[in-house]
Amino acid sequence: MGGSIGGIVTAAYLTKYFKRITIIESDDVLSDTFMKSTPNQLLDYRCRLASPTSLGRSGVSQMYHSHVLAGEGYIILQELFPQLKDKLLNEYDVRDYSLKTECRFVVNGFVLNQDLTEDFLWLGIDRFTLETVMRKELCLQYGNQIEWKCNSRVVQLIVDQSLNIVKGIKYRQKHHVDSSSIDLYGDFIIDCTGRNTSSVKWLKERFNLIVPTIQIHFGAGYVTFVGERFKTGDPSLDSKHIIGYGLSPPDKNTGVGIIPIHEIKTMDENSLGTLSTFTLQCANYEYPPNDSYENLLEWIKEKLDPE
Numbered sequence: 001m002g003g004s005i006g007g008i009v010t011a012a013y014l015t016k017y018f019k020r021i022t023i024i025e026s027d028d029v030l031s032d033t034f035m036k037s038t039p040n041q042l043l044d045y046r047c048r049l050a051s052p053t054s055l056g057r058s059g060v061s062q063m064y065h066s067h068v069l070a071g072e073g074y075i076i077l078q079e080l081f082p083q084l085k086d087k088l089l090n091e092y093d094v095r096d097y098s099l100k101t102e103c104r105f106v107v108n109g110f111v112l113n114q115d116l117t118e119d120f121l122w123l124g125i126d127r128f129t130l131e132t133v134m135r136k137e138l139c140l141q142y143g144n145q146i147e148w149k150c151n152s153r154v155v156q157l158i159v160d161q162s163l164n165i166v167k168g169i170k171y172r173q174k175h176h177v178d179s180s181s182i183d184l185y186g187d188f189i190i191d192c193t194g195r196n197t198s199s200v201k202w203l204k205e206r207f208n209l210i211v212p213t214i215q216i217h218f219g220a221g222y223v224t225f226v227g228e229r230f231k232t233g234d235p236s237l238d239s240k241h242i243i244g245y246g247l248s249p250p251d252k253n254t255g256v257g258i259i260p261i262h263e264i265k266t267m268d269e270n271s272l273g274t275l276s277t278f279t280l281q282c283a284n285y286e287y288p289p290n291d292s293y294e295n296l297l298e299w300i301k302e303k304l305d306p307e
């Protein structure tokens with residue numbers, strides 16, 4: 001259930017153990033927009049911030065947001081998709097960055113990455129492109145074992161209460177809202193529908209099974225945009241492609257993150273040659289404005305560390 005990053009990785013992993021895998025995904029993720037776009041077209045959607053809904057991807061509203069992929073996750077991706085890294089580096093103009101020498105992570109005045117005993121590579125890519133390329137790889141590599149049912153929403157579990165097992169799911173095709181649901185049975189069912197999962201509710205309804213959950217309420221604000229970086233003349237900043245000044249509430253309520261997502265060829269000698277996502281964050285505080293760059297710049301000057 002769900003064909004985003006979690007669903008793609010899970011399906012690829014399960015190909016070792018199951019002959020047939022069905023992915024039920026509520027968005028039209030195999031549309032030409034995703035599967036046939038060139039690397040530059042994908043970058044263009046990303047930079048113009050074409051809304052997730054207008055691209056047919058309303059299920060992942062956070063798709064343009066800056067994301068951090070854990071080091072172990074990157075290793076798993078390379079194991080499951082051996083061609084992925086080469087394609088990203090050669091066709092999508094992304095590259096790896098050294099956490100030891102090309103980053104500057106500061107929290108509460110401490111540079112966190114300066115004494116690393118082991119270096120880690122950071123993949124400089126945006127989540128939208130990564131998800132799209134991973135899905136293409138999944139289809140290419142494991143297409144004969146995997147069937148996609150797109151535009152289809154899981155609406156309930158099929159259970160056997162006497163045996164205490166989930167036997168399958170019911171799904172509905174999104175464009176036929178009035179049609180009855182379709183039953184699909186499986187030996188092993190995994191929920192990868194993300195943070196708005198209904199499984200907790202369904203398990204409670206069907207088995208009176210209470211899955212312990214904790215709801216945390218917090219207020220955080222982000223403004224994210226994509227931009228080209230230019231030299232500041234300060235080598236300690238210009239040599240760092242990844243920059244993060246973390247939040248540490250309640251004392252430090254603002255932060256900034258700069259993450260490279262694409263290398264560009266440019267004649268401008270002042271350019272650092274990268275497009276990056278810039279994220280301005282706050283917690284327990286006044287949110288960064290997103291109405292104009294002028295107001296945003298004012299906010300930055302006023303609220304962020306001069307460094």
Ligand SMILES: Cc1cc2nc3c(=O)[nH]c(=O)nc-3n(C[C@H](O)[C@H](O)[C@H](O)COP(=O)(O)OP(=O)(O)OC[C@H]3O[C@@H](n4cnc5c(N)ncnc54)[C@H](O)[C@@H]3O)c2cc1C
Nearest residue numbers: 002004005006007024025026059062067068153154193194
């Ligand atoms: C603002 C924001 C910032 C974040 N920053 C980070 C970060 O820096 N690093 C990080 O690791 N994580 C971050 N996350 C979390 C990260 O986005 C999620 O953990 C990640 O997307 C989870 O992937 P997933 O595949 O499990 O679920 P999702 O990406 O949420 O995908 C769920 C999929 O299931 C589909 N779906 C949903 N319901 C159904 C249904 N009933 N039937 C069929 N399909 C369904 C959706 O269309 C979607 O494709 C952030 C999240 C948000 C909201």
